[in-house]
Amino acid sequence: MGDRSHVEEQTLRLWLRIRRNWQLYVLLFLPVLWLIVFRYAPMYGAQIAFRQYSPAFGIEGSPWVGFANFIRFFNSPKFEPVIINTLVLSFYSLIAGFPIPIILALSLNQVKTRMFRNSVQMITYAPHFISTVVIVGMLFQFLHPRVGFTAVIAQSLGMQPPNWMGDPGAFRHIFVWSGVWQEMGFGAIIYLAVLSTVDPALHEAAVVDGANRLQRIRYIDIPGLLPTAMVLLVLSTGRVLEVAFEKVYLMQSPLNLGVAEVINTYVYKVGLLSPILDFSYSTAIGLLKGIVGLLLLITVNHAARRLTENSVW
């Protein structure tokens, strides 16, 4: 008897709390509706990966085919190159792009002259605000085999002007290093923010103990950055299958497709660009990518927590 009235009382109290805040739920109505329509409805629709979708039958009406679409991808000659290209491009970007913003932040943090510091920051942030289309357009102009900057330099040195944009061997380097060029300044912001929260007393004590600047970077600044760096590393490892579609797609040409076709561009071409649109096949590849990405994130996060006690959750 006592238990039951206790439960009833709790339900009543919960109900009162919900009713007291009813206006907050009104505010949340549109955002939640948006979330359901544009984010969760597609997850429901992703079931066509296991069907042979045809527009005439709709999502629920199309026949089930089990894992046929996935098996088709595993057996496709595109499977291996697409996966390898994606992983190579991702890890290359990660290895080149991850440490440089940290180094830049550590270096900037040492600068005492405010003017110099602000100017360097302002200039290094700038490329982040240039659109992908313009960046790739710039690459084409800058590396143009006749009128580009590299051609001008090569000619003045009496060398044969290179045609890097047409060279499949150069694709990965151009993609990765132009990315580093564009994002290193902006990527440093978060580390600079963290460095500004390092306790000044630590530095003062180290100076009193006779530590030089390099030693203070090594023993105070870098340990201070580690948790943030770890979280960002975990997040980017979880996204290795999501190579920047926008940029890769723009940089593709018939010449470099052998190294430049990645999962995301392939999904787009199969689903929306080929003469016979195959929604189910494209969705299956995308779903596979999504699930593997999620498992990867969970695994890496778990490993990071056990090894370093820093993790995203």
Add this chain to the structure above:
Amino acid sequence: MASMSSYESNINKVNESAVDRIFMMGNTAFLLVITIIILLPLIFIVSASFSSAEAVIAGRVTLWPVDFSLLGYETIFEHKKVWNGFANSLFYTFFGTIFNVFMTIIAAYPLSRQDLVGRRVITIAFIFTMLFSGGLIPTYMVVRDLGLLNTRAAMILPTGIGVFNLLITITFFRTTIPPELIEAARIDGANDFRTFGSIILPLARPIIAVLALFYAVNTHWNTYFQALIYLKDQELFPLQLVLREILIQNSIDASMLIDIEDLVAREGLRELLKYSLIVVASVPVMIIYPFVQRHFVKGMMIGSVK
């Protein structure tokens, strides 16, 4: 930042050792090299855009305009497609950003209230979409089934709420608005709508500025992918898609080059006009960002608080 300059000045009282002086020289050199690497391509593009077509095609431009000319810019300004794209991008950016900021704020405030039943579930539902999504085709099918394909709404409605932006806004509300303030408003007889309208919104001005910037630049002005998959009609194309045609696919209206008989000169103008276009397309954001970069930095800092 203030605390940092104080510790720097304390340290300066101690004489710097020789090792430190050498280190600082190396450090300055390193930063100068980085700055030059960032600036070189930008200077080259700008110089080329102000040069003559002949100088560009002959590869005579390095770091200073050669045979100063505005021909590239004049040609662009006569190009209707570029202007149309510019106007469309302004439209999508303006209305899209208003929609994004509105949705983010009305979602973030309730989710920042500790006393809201179901707060955790809804927040997790948002965060989950960061980790996993239905994918390109299923999303496309939803947009198609809503009848949004090839409409201006397709450029705005699907962008809705960016989860990272939602999270920094929730953090902002939680750290800047004390629960006592909301409790006091309630005791004074204000309902939640009223509290939201006359207390929360005015306090939210700094975060609204940050959100508007993030959405305007990252979600709208600089992107082309949404337009690529949802729009067919050239009249609706944003600037980035027009740029893609000209810069990447090298397709330029023949009418723009028709006055020029000579093939070489025509080729020269074609290249020159690309340089000018790169400058024109980047100038709006480049002019604004130095004034607003501290807001970006602030946004990143709020985001880094876990």
